[in-house]
Amino acid sequence: MHLVKQQSDADSLWDSEFIRQHDVAGPRYTSYPTALQFHEEFTEQDYLSAVGRSNASRMPLSLYIHLPFCASLCYYCACNKVITQNEEKKRRYLDALIKEIRIKSRNFEQGRPVYQMHWGGGTPTYFNDAELTELWFEIGRHFHLVDSERGEYSIEIDPRTIDADKLGLLKGLGFNRISLGIQDFNEKVQEAINRVQSYEQIEELMLAARNYQYRSVNFDLIYGLPYQTVESVRETIDKVVHLSPDRISLFNYAHLPERFKSQGLLPEEALPPAEEKLQILCAASNQLSAAGYVYIGMDHFAKPSDELAQAQANGTLHRNFQGYTTYKDADLVGLGVSSISLINNVYCQNTKSITEYQACMDDEVVPVTAGVVLSTDDEIRRAVIMSLLCQNWLVPTQIEEQFNINFSSHFSSEINQLNLYVEEGLLARSGNNYHVTPKGRLVVRKICMIFDTYLPQHMKSGRRFSRVL
Ligand code: SF4
Structure with missing residues (x-):
């Protein structure tokens, strides 16, 4: 009702x-x-005390894994990522990450069920099949992942780094939800942001995702990019609706080239002015609503049949660093550079520097850089x-x-x-x-x-x- x-x-x-x-x-x-309250006086001991309280609560766990590498730079990007073609760099990071998984898992009481796991980036699918498989099994060796029927296992995908076979591999590992970075289907926009991917590529992936019976497919879209107009975004949304993802995130592009250097590579004169941006947002959102998508809140839309919309209806919707999620009662363990954990009444963040992160792992020290204990x-x-x-x-x-x-x-x-x-x-x-x-x-x-x-x-x-x- x-x-x-x-x-x-x-x-x-x-x-x-x-x-x-x-x-x-x-x-x-x-x-x-908010993260502005995180401070550097927060210590490893604060983190360990929170883990102790968390063990006493026996709350289920949720894992976030950060994989920060990308093959090429999207000019609008404001994520914590590293552009590299260097295989050794990826390998060194993966070794450090696996070490963190081992170290952190030791502190949690054995057998605590993990009902939710999300791999984000960067581009997780920039790692090859063997590396992704190794990582999945290392996590499974150290944390108790519930079976794929009960667990929500999701991964962010750059469509340029994946084909139907790789989607099959991910499903075989246990992922049952995927999120595709689409941003916009218009070629001129794609060229301006240095992220060219065809509609046909996405169509093929959608077909494969349905064949492999992924439970939910999300599309990330962005409004406010160069050359976007109400009409061009309307055409993109038409294509999106035709492909019929279960969820859609429609993000605002915030132009802050003084903070994110690569944004300076965008043709500034082609950015839609504020008034046009507002018209784009309203037209796109109304179009999605007319196509049957429910507005969940802040950037997110979902089909009424999707569990995100159902979670909102039954009061179990939650919000965390990935946006809206369905699983409310779990302690979140962040793994990887810059990841944030929410354990009991504590937020804590790993160091944002890969060099520092790897050095911590060499010394087997939890790479906490800042955090806050909630009053x-x-x-x-x-x-x-x-x-x-x-x-x-x-x-x-x-x-x-x-x-x-x-x-x-x-x-x-x-x-x-x-x-x-x-x-x-x-x-x-x-x-x-x-x-x-x-x-x-x-x-x-x-x-x-x-x-x-x-x-x-x-x-x-x-x-x-x-x-x-
Ligand atoms: S938008 Fe995604 S794929 Fe592009 S540079 Fe940023 S993290 Fe990498």
């Missing part, structure tokens, strides 16, 4: 005037507190923010029961702000409960920002955050 309502609301959801009025720069809340107040606020982002509601009694607090005294000033947003149509109120309205969902981070206690200090220090546009 809830699902049906979401879909009918979504049909007329994307209103450029509304977004223009309410769009604010702010964090994307893939974590709370009780952080945990309460995180629960509120995640409920708004994932379930689109806020039920104060649930928070009171979970944390044994009085919501109205804990959040007296925040409630005033919530009520202002009710007047502006971002929220609807029923008794003491708040529901994010369909339009409010387009700018939901603005609502979440009410509960971010660290935001004023970041705003004061001139920190720049992204916007919808």
Whole structure:
């Protein structure tokens, strides 16, 4: 019932005037507190204490594996990656990663089930078949991966690095979900971003993915790239809808060449201006809604039959560093350079430098570089923010029961702000409960920002955050 309502609301959801009025720069809340709160005084001992508490909780585990290498540079890219053709570099990294898997797994109580694993990059499929197989089996030797029927095992794929046979290999290893980096089908756009891949290539991969019975296929798309227009993106979305992936991520391209050098290689004069970008976003999103995709929240769409949409409907949707996910109750173990773990009440990040990472592994030291131990107040606020982002509601009694607090005294000033947003149509109120309205969902981070206690200090220090546009 809830699902049906979401879909009918979504049909007329994307209103450029509304977004223009309410769009604010702010964090994307893939974590709370955000990574800006991570600090370098966080120690290996803080990490190990969290693992101890995690073992006592016997919570299932989720793994994130970072594989940072790519064969060529996409100019828009803001990921932590290394462009290389050097096989030795890949091998050295893989050896270090396998060592980290061995070292970290020793601290977790044996037999704790892993229900979810994601390989991201970089380009995981830039590793060859033998390396991918070796890595999968090393993980399986040290962590208890549940069988492929119950587990969610996903991998990011650069379509230029894979064919139907390799998709078959990945399925044989145990992956059951894939995410393809599409970005745009328009040739002029592809040439400008230095990422040329044909529609036929993707069509062939989709056919193979269906033959191999992958449970879910995601497409990553980007709006705001050079030469994109409402019309060109409409053509891309037509092709996407025809190929019928289960999920779609439609990301905003943020042009920050001073931070990400390669973005300076894009033809700046060909970037769509803010107003056109907004029209592209609204037209593309309405097109996806009309084709039957449900808007999940912040960049994500899914077919109503996909487990992401179902998780949202039954209250088990979660948000982490990969965006929205279906598995809520698990401790996340990050493995590989720059990966982030969320274990018990602790976020901690591995070093971002491959050289440092490999040196830590040579010394058999956990490569923690920064992190944060959450206070009780952080945990309460995180629960509120995640409920708004994932379930689109806020039920104060649930928070009171979970944390044994009085919501109205804990959040007296925040409630005033919530009520202002009710007047502006971002929220609807029923008794003491708040529901994010369909339009409010387009700018939901603005609502979440009410509960971010660290935001004023970041705003004061001139920190720049992204916007919808
Ligand atoms: S977009 Fe992906 S494939 Fe391209 S450079 Fe970045 S990480 Fe590598």
